[in-house]
Amino acid sequence: MPIIINLDAVLEKRGMKSYALAEAINITTANLSILKTGKAKAVRFSTLEAICEVLDCQPGDILEYVNA
Template identity: 80%
Template sequence: MPIIVNLDTMLEKRNMKSNELAERIGITTANLSILKTGKAKAVRFSTLEAICRELDCQPGDILEFENET
């Protein structure tokens, strides 16, 4: 998928663990893992909003578009 999820980088910058973020935004660690590994097909605005709020960042800091060529 040409959309890359940079959640790991943001978590490292904020010095936060995955399970802590999952707990704060109210999703399971399994779902957060799906998002982190790029297996997710879609992200709800509500989830994105909660991630941005907790990590104090913009959606563009988490999601990146890379051309597949």
């Protein structure tokens, strides 16, 4: 998969647990897990914006394109 999700690394850097992020952005932990594992087919901009706001980061800190 050419898009890498670095959400675990950003969460660890911020000292935040997945369940706390899920609660803060109002999604289920199951949906957050799908996003974190790269199994999501799409990400809503509103969800990405909420993640960036809570984690005080940029979208590029979470998403990385790797030319395969």
